[in-house]
Amino acid sequence: MTRRVQYEELCEILARIFESVGTPHDIALLLAENCASCERDGAKSHGIFRMKGYVDSIRSGWVNPAATPRIEDVAPSFLRVDARNGFAQPALAAARSLAIGKARKTGACILTIRQSHHLSALWPDIEPFAEAGLIALSVVNSMAVTVPYGAKRPLLGTNPIAFAAPAEGRAPFVFDMATSAWAHGDIQIARREGRPLPEGIGVDADGEPTRDPARVLDGGALLPFGGHKGSALSMMIELLGAALTGGQFSTEVDWSGYPGAATPLTGQFILLIDPALSGGNPFAVRASEFMTNLSAAGLHVLPGERRRRNRAENLKNGIVLTDEEWEQLMTLAPI
Ligand code: NDP
Ligand code: PYC
Structure with missing residues (x-):
């Protein structure tokens, strides 16, 4: 029912x-x-x-839901936020208007968030920037549940990447995807519903391919999407999400002392670009033309439309x- x-x-x-x-x-x-x-x-x-x-x-005390983020305005196009063991979304909200102002003034703004917990999709973070006329790219790393292509044990997070861009006269273009073959959340849902996974999604605790979501979740691991290509993107996300922000790599997330903890404590990278400073034809008009071309080529569903x-x-x-x-x-x- x-x-x-x-x-x-x-x-x-x-x-x-x-x-x-x-x-x-x-x-x-x-x-x-x-x-x-x-x-x-x-x-x-x-x-x-x-x-x-x-x-x-x-x-469990793993995350402080009342943390007050600290904003560090370090350069004309660079803003750092320490979420201080709080959630990433309030940290972003606290820095949002300052970041937009910097992007409009200088053409771009890099916003890094560290010591932050992110347990959600990325599109809610960036879609509003595109609705405000900016191009936005964001990545976040998570917990080490993905085996790098060619490696033997998990080291990468499920590490999503999302992109949003304004388009004239229509909704922004937005994609948002894990760089693992599936999001960890979808594996959990498959286990709950008793559904086997397709081939090529995960391995068991011995590193052998498995279609059983329980075996992936209990000691096994995910694979990157697209073999070495998704793996390389995921490595970039570890570097931007952790090394650049001052956050933790996915392997450094240790919640073993906090029973039930599920929110990875890592970092988030956001790049904003103001297309108004790019010269030439207005970006949003060109983006809209591009989407029309996609439809003309037979594409019925653009990312974000579902x-x-x-x-x-x-x-x-x-x-x-x-x-x-x-x-x-x-x-x-x-x-
Ligand atoms: P999906 O594979 O479901 O979708 C990826 C993208 O492709 C979406 O933009 C989607 O648009 C688009 N898309 C899907 N199918 C089609 C199609 N047939 N034609 C055109 N476009 C299509 O996403 P994932 O499962 O990889 O990721 C799900 C979510 O998990 C993401 O929001 C991600 O941010 C989140 N996540 C968060 C993590 C974290 O650490 N916080 C870690 C990993 C994942 P549409 O949305 O409209 O379906
Ligand atoms: O679904 O892979 C995932 C995920 C990890 C952290 C938050 N979501």
Whole structure:
């Protein structure tokens, strides 16, 4: 059986859950909207099933939900944020307007966030920049569950990369993807639903290929997407997400003393570019032309379109949750 829940109601329930474990109201709202947006857009790997991970991470003391980020304005085009063991989203929110201002003034802004926990999709972080007319690229590293191509043991995170660009007269172009063959969240969902994985997604504890999600999760590992190419991108993300930001490599995430902790404590890199300073034809017009060409070439679904379709449908009719999902949420929600 299923039920439909309005987006606003879901935000309110999630915010109550965050507040019940000591998250200040403003941060609870921000995290709730982030997580509910994922559910609303059909980005299930980072939707409401992640709430238990958030709660357990907070309860165990692994993350400080009340941390106040420290912003360091170090150069005309460079902004550093220390999230101080808090979540990445409030750290980004605190630096957002300053970063936009710098990008508009100098043409670009590099924003690094360190000591930050990120358990969500990246598109909610960057789509608003494109809606404000900027090009945005972001990467974050996570926990060491992916074996580099040609290596024997996991060292890389599932390390997503996301890109957003404005396009004249239409929604921005946005893609957001793990550099592992699947996101870890999708492996967890496959295990819960008893679904085997396709070939080429993961290996078991002995490094042997397996289609069993439980074997991947219990001592096994993921593979990078696209062999050596995804592997190289993921290495770049470790460098930008950890080495450049001053955060931790995915191998350095040690939550063993915090039972239930699920939020990787790493770093996030964001690059903003103001296309208004590029000269030539307006970028957004050219981007729109490019998308028209893609459609003319027979491409029916652009990256980001599935999400936006889900968004429109679910804002109108409510978000469909199974009884199991609802009951899980109610076990976390204070009355
Ligand atoms: P998907 O493989 O589902 O999608 C990747 C991208 O491809 C999306 O932009 C998607 O658009 C687009 N896409 C998918 N199918 C098609 C298609 N048939 N035609 C055109 N475009 C398509 O994403 P992943 O499973 O790799 O990642 C899921 C999420 O997990 C991401 O949001 C990522 O940020 C998050 N993640 C977060 C991590 C963290 O550390 N915080 C770690 C790893 C992943 P659309 O969205 O519209 O479907
Ligand atoms: O789904 O791979 C994932 C993931 C890792 C950290 C947050 N999400």
